[in-house]
Amino acid sequence: MHVKGWVKSSLLDYPGKIAASLFCGGCNFRCPHCHNADLVLHPDQQPDLPSDQIWDFLSRRHGLLDGVAISGGEPTLQTDLLPFARRVREMGFLVKLDTNGYRPDVLEAMLDAGLVDYVAMDVKAPLIKYDQAAGVAVDVKRIQHSMALLRRGPVDYEFRTTVVPGLLAEEDILEIGRLVSGVPRFYLQQFVPHNTLNPEMTSRVPYLPERVRAMVDLVAPWVGEVRLRGV
Numbered sequence: 344m345h346v347k348g349w350v351k352s353s354l355l356d357y358p359g360k361i362a363a364s365l366f367c368g369g370c371n372f373r374c375p376h377c378h379n380a381d382l383v384l385h386p387d388q389q390p391d392l393p394s395d396q397i398w399d400f401l402s403r404r405h406g407l408l409d410g411v412a413i414s415g416g417e418p419t420l421q422t423d424l425l426p427f428a429r430r431v432r433e434m435g436f437l438v439k440l441d442t443n444g445y446r447p448d449v450l451e452a453m454l455d456a457g458l459v460d461y462v463a464m465d466v467k468a469p470l471i472k473y474d475q476a477a478g479v480a481v482d483v484k485r486i487q488h489s490m491a492l493l494r495r496g497p498v499d500y501e502f503r504t505t506v507v508p509g510l511l512a513e514e515d516i517l518e519i520g521r522l523v524s525g526v527p528r529f530y531l532q533q534f535v536p537h538n539t540l541n542p543e544m545t546s547r548v549p550y551l552p553e554r555v556r557a558m559v560d561l562v563a564p565w566v567g568e569v570r571l572r573g574v
């Protein structure tokens with residue numbers, strides 16, 4: 344695992360749990376609004392966290408941490424993700440996976456092997472705008488496949504959308520509502536104009552909180568529950 348950074352204890356990264364968060368280098372998307380630009384564009388310029396350090400830390404956190412959130416970048420690109428997650432679970436911790444959903448094969452393998460307890464998957468835009476949102480040509484069938492895998496259950500999951508000004512407006516949020524229809528939990532996330540992959544995005548002003556809150560009402564009829572992050 345090419346883990347480039349970590350937060351040893353967080354209440355924010357795994358809903359309802361205390362978790363360590365690990366940030367893997369590299370991504371198969373180039374979302375202009377991504378605020379992990381260095382992790383995505385230059386993962387080789389940052390040293391890997393020694394795996395011994397991670398295992399040693401976790402071995403001393405029983406009773407203090409509930410789980411480990413494996414984030415990125417895009418963790419499904421890591422060739423040893425499955426054995427890594429297996430070892431975390433064998434140590435008695437829950438595993439949360441953050442993913443953009445573009446490797447449904449890896450997601451399915453993790454689900455089938457029972458190696459993940461919670462998945463947070465980005466739904467970046469209406470399908471017709473996915474290329475623009477992801478910054479690369481996207482085969483949206485792969486996104487739909489991952490969504491279907493999560494809907495199949497039984498693993499707990501969320502879909503989440505970052506409300507990027509200039510990319511997503513109210514009609515897009517409505518369309519995303521239709522796309523995620525029926526999910527138990529959906530998060531709308533505030534855009535953070537910091538260290539963005541496209542430097543021009545740093546000057547883009549996030550929507551006012553009241554506008555983002557109003558978007559909740561647009562999605563609410565389609566999903567079990569809508570929550571806000573960063574608003």
Ligand code: SF4
Binds near residue numbers: 371376
């Ligand atoms: S925001 Fe986009 S580019 Fe950044 S890590 Fe997530 S999927 Fe990759």
